[in-house]
Amino acid sequence: MTTGLIVGRFMPPHAGHMLLAGTARALVDHLVLAMIVGPEDAISPADRAAWMAELFPQAELVQVHAAPSGTDHWWEPMRAQLGRRIDLVFAGDGEALALASALGARYVQLDPEHQTLPISGAEILADLMGNWRFLPAPVRERFARTICLHGPESTGKSTLAPQLAAHFDTCWLPEYGRTYCETFGLALTMADLLAIGRTHAAMTRAAKRLSSGRLILDTDPLMTAAWADMLFERSDPWFDHFDETADLYLLLDIDMPWVDDGTRFFGDEGRRRRFFECSRHQLEKRGLPYVLIGGPAEERLARSIEAIAAAGL
Structure with a gap:
């Protein structure tokens, strides 16, 4: 059985995450979504977890604590918290390459230039109305x-x-x-x-x-x-x-x-x-x-x- 991993804050989950998870789900037997949480998150972990559960009911959601600022090997605490074998790591940027290497997994980078869906969580929070089209239904209900x-x-x-x-x-x-x-x-x-x-x-x-x-x-x-x-x-x-x-x-x-x-x-x-x-x-x-x-x-x-x-x- 192959296990895939997607790491993100999902703050909030948006169309880019839908593309990433939809692709990953078709390529693995089991998908793990590692949601990074921290004390200064703009959206509560509980709200994000509820959205993720509705959007990706077939995936396993794991909350992992953000590494301390300035940590060089930011993937080390995540690897310890995951506690399982990961075969593929899916991401849209290059930061997850080090994590994939540390986990002994294959790295799959999708839409790195955001050409399909030009959006990020930070851009959405900065301009909700301007980026409304990228929000899935559960997030729209909140905002x-x-x-x-x-x-x-x-x-x-x-x-x-x-x-x-x-x-x-x-x-x-x-x-x-x-x-x-x-x-x-x-x-x-x-x-x-x-x-x-x-x-x-x-x-x-x-x-x-x-x-x-x-x-x-x-x-x-x-x-x-x-x-x-x-x-x-x-x-x-x-x-x-x-x-x-x-x-x-x-x-x-x-x-x-x-x-x-x-x-x-x-x-x-x-x-x-x-x-x-x-x-x-x-x-x-x-x-x-x-x-x-x-x-x-x-x-x-x-x-x-x-x-x-x-x-x-």
């Missing part, structure tokens, strides 16, 4: 930036979300609560709201993997929590513990006409104002970044784009 439209019904969220997605050339996630109500009716219970919140959160995680770096959300579980406040004057503890919040919230003002579309509840001025304050309270009690977007419907897109740019997103 995608989310902009959430927040606020009561009939404030233009469902119109604005696809407009923002088109502007940023990305996908958007519709309000799952609307879909739920159209399917099951308006006689909502707390269990229904919990199902809506959990499903929307799960859809958000999945959609991040498909985004182009930004994901536009037409509401999120915090808005469902505001619904709970309005309907029941309380919410399930799940909402209090929800921490997958957006990078920026655009709180849409109620200074536009309320329109009854068959799935809306609170059209009178008093309850509409209360709903707006409940929505804002969900953001402020958590200290989340938000920008109030008001004015005519036709101006809200430009104001939202300006707010997103000002937030550095």
Whole structure:
């Protein structure tokens, strides 16, 4: 049985690692991925290990500690930690040649000039958005930036979300609560709201993997929590513990006409104002970044784009 080895920090794993591991896996019976970890890593070993396990489920992941700085024979501690025979060492640069020699293994260098995939982990961390195309789905989920439209019904969220997605050339996630109500009716219970919140959160995680770096959300579980406040004057503890919040919230003002579309509840001025304050309270009690977007419907897109740019997103 032949055993291959790839050494890297995988911080984060990217398309270059996919090419390297995919090639190696086809040439050996067993592939070992040696992930170097150190005390000053920008991404935790646990996160990287989870990504690697999902991306390369047939490979064996071994964590090895980085050699002290200034160590001439940096491969010696790695050889001791591996503790097994290695037949082939795969790499994209020449540093692993010494390791292959020390292990008595054959060195296989692939795409040394990065001609197939011109990228490195350091370049990705320096410019995530500029190098987004090189990130695999699990890493995208971690680094995608989310902009959430927040606020009561009939404030233009469902119109604005696809407009923002088109502007940023990305996908958007519709309000799952609307879909739920159209399917099951308006006689909502707390269990229904919990199902809506959990499903929307799960859809958000999945959609991040498909985004182009930004994901536009037409509401999120915090808005469902505001619904709970309005309907029941309380919410399930799940909402209090929800921490997958957006990078920026655009709180849409109620200074536009309320329109009854068959799935809306609170059209009178008093309850509409209360709903707006409940929505804002969900953001402020958590200290989340938000920008109030008001004015005519036709101006809200430009104001939202300006707010997103000002937030550095």
